[in-house]
Amino acid sequence: MALTMYGSATEKPSLARGAGQRVLLAVEDPEVAELLSTTLELAGYRIDTVGTGTEALARLGAHRFDLVVLDLTLPDLERLTRGQRGVIQRPPVLFLAACDALGRLLPELGLGEKDYVTKPFRIAEVLARAQVLLRGTNTGRRESGLGYGDLALDDSACQALRAGQALHLTPAEYRLLRYLLVNAHKVLSKEQIGRYVWGDFHGDNAIEQLVSRLRRKVDREGPALIHTRRGFGYWLGRSAERE
Template sequence: MDGNTTRKPSLARGAGQHVLIVAAEPDVAELLATTLELAGYRIGLTGTVADTLALLDAHRFDLLVVDTTLPDMAGIDPAARPVIVHRPPVLYLTGYDTLGRLLPELGLGETDYVTKPFRVAEVLARIQVLLRGAAPGRPDHFLRHGDLVLDDTLCRARRGPRTLDLTPGEYRLLRHLLVNAHRVLSKEQISRYVWGDFRGDNAIEQLVSRLRRKVDREEPALIHTRRGFGYWLGRVDAEG
């Protein structure tokens, strides 16, 4: 074997989870279905909001991948969700120019996004993160790390018995750190998740500082700085 051969990193794979792809464009739907099947997921496929809601009412899916170019995308709104018993996490595929309209949805459940044109590796990685956050054995709307708990249904957070009084930006930042626990997130990654664009100056530092004062009043501290790289959430003695 040639010792100079460069091995490509393996793509994130599934374990038979049931994923519903919601895409009206045939090329996008075929690419996603083929890719996710090869990656080890079971696939359902719809092209309209009406069909999607009907399937969600009749079947349990572990995750939705939704292309926001659906012609009736406005039909997927919070008002429709209470009739669905099991609300799976959602990965949105969205154009950068329409991201601003999508951002209010992020943080109101297990949700994330990938901008188009998307890379297959990024889609697979974000799916894996969302499925890990919605692991079996706990209610879908709770995210936990030690004594830190986020309730996505009510958009509330607490640490131990203490409720955290968070602004929407602080909540979104904490959620992003929590879903990616023990993973360093760059300022750009955080900024694009929280606000939809990259903000320079000291915007991220100030937001992290405010959140840290609220979360880390108790020991051990959970929000940490990796100088020159970004920020991460977790216990220092558990890192590694």
């Protein structure tokens, strides 16, 4: 496996820094496990590494972890899924998933407690996703109840609602809306949005198209909530409340 597909452990982890949180890395491929372990340790995390679902279950039962990074190709993964019923601790999980596994994965995602990156992944994206998941546990917040006025997220179903009507968002649109809600009334730059949604900056045009699609769905049946601050970025809220 070519590690260049996944970035390099020598990349400076400028997007995210750990503070000694303990991470369980459950990855079968030893080269990918070594790359992730080295990078996360350099970023300030404490790492335990296992290569099977059985080992992961045993480690979760014996120790407390702040985050689990879980490869969906892990051997005997179903054992880990079944065995978690007996594990009191429920740390957030970052899945490493192939694109063809997303149809099975996405209905199970409760964002804020679980998230994913697609393979081949970028190290910067793994660091960014880990930081977001850990931020939720560090602040003691459950973000499953995010909302603004008549706009709400149902994370258990990965669904956005406005005035009780489903908006039918794509994963990228959902992630963007979540980011805007968490930062309501704060202007977010295109670079910030790109790095949050995709793990890197996709360029102005990609961000503009994504925001435009989301705005058409969110603001179709009610007063505009997503706004442009020309030359700076985008923000969510009611205009009168920000002025």
